[in-house]
Amino acid sequence: MEIMNLVVTGTVGAGKTTFIRSVSEIEVVDTDRRATDDVANLKQNTTVAMDFGTLQFGDEMALHIYGTPGQTRFDFMWEILIERAHAYVLLIAAHRPSEFHHARRIMNFMNRRVQIPMIIGITHSDCEGAWSSEDIALALGYQDSIQQPPIVLVNAEDGESVAISLITLVEHYMQTTAAIAPIVG
Amino acid sequence: MSLAGYLSEYSLAEIFHFVQEGNKTGVLSLEPERGLMRSLSDTYYVSFQAGRIMSVTARNGAKHQSLLKIMEQRRWLSAAQTMELETQVGLLRQPLGIDLKARNLVNTEQLTLLFNSQVIATTCKLFEIHHGRFNFDPQAPLIYGEMTGLSLTAQEIALLGLRMLKDWGGLSAKLPAPEFALQRLSSKLPNLRLDSQEFKVWNLALGEISIAKIAAQLGLEIEKVQQISFRLSSIGLVQEVSVEPPQPSIDKKSEALTPVYVGGGNANAPVSASFLTNLRGFLKKKG
């Protein structure tokens, strides 16, 4: 069995759990609990441990998707999750600019530990007060589009939209790994 | 799409940085929270053209400060001239200052003085506002009647504003922690005039030396280095990074929640090309 491990991370309430549910074909293991402390005023249920979903698309092939916990501290759980990931998706809710700093911190945290392909998924761009993806890229510190990872708009509630964002990730993975793979022959 | 929020979330320097990096044209309005400081106006409007600050105006109730009035107060224009010009400002297609200079009504020195008091002095005051709303409107018409024709990049003004800031109390929560290190975002020498302390800190922003150590090395107070770091990071020259990855601290209670990699999979081995092609094909049917 060949398995690709994908991590879905992002800011609180960005839609990580929903994203994983939208692609998974099995009942998602979710560990949503009532939120504590500062997260509580953002939403009632937050993911305290992790989400997990799978997508089996051949007898011997499956995509495993892991979500990071919603609350804002990095702990051992993160280390375990990202250690074996092949790629990751960073979800950011466009209508909560106060969270962009945290999104940047997550990205720094990840990139200091693993060098794996990633894409940024902008959710909630249909909501009032949503920032454009260009402005979010600026808030994340991308000063030009060359060094910037692919950024896609995604509605986590919509399976098609999630599938399209995953295609972007797969293609990005193909490009980045093709660039470093030794030429055989 | 909006570029709006609260100053408690984004400092003015950061907003300026977005506008400059995005090469934006439009008007940024700032509404300080009421009762904050008595000397503040209701709303400030900062006009940008391709990321450069062209003018800053303030509105207090119905009262709007105007460039023509300032020139009249300084007796550069007579009351009659001012009145006549006021009927024409709406038709301007270039900054007022350029228009008046072409007509020999003002000279470059006078325009520089105007720019210093209208833009530099006012913006420096704006950096003291830490609570209130901001909104950048890319569609707002440019107010040519308030422009001298001179401009500075948002980054240059932010650097000036933060250098002159005396009361850092409102920003204390945003200062980088002493145990964090700084990392340059570009190895190129910034094309900004950094002062000698800023330059020394920038030189040590290599992602390894903590702010506390930088302070010790340069013989500066930690707080001072935090302020310099904040300045350099808000204008996009450096970012704060953690020196050591936090050690995983596994306690008994959380052990029960440890995720299990259900099927294994080894990230050291990249996924095969046929796997990726299959996955893409499968997703295409769904998408």
Ligand SMILES: Nc1nc2c(ncn2[C@@H]2O[C@H](COP(=O)(O)OP(=O)(O)OP(=O)(O)O)[C@@H](O)[C@H]2O)c(=O)[nH]1
């Ligand atoms: N309008 C809108 N709602 C969305 C979008 N994506 C997700 N949501 C909704 O946002 C809410 C939060 O989604 P979750 O999946 O719980 O977010 P999460 O990232 O798992 O949250 P935490 O685990 O607490 O961090 C849910 O009600 C989703 O249905 C989107 O693009 N647009």
Ligand SMILES: [Mg+2]
């Ligand atoms: Mg969740």
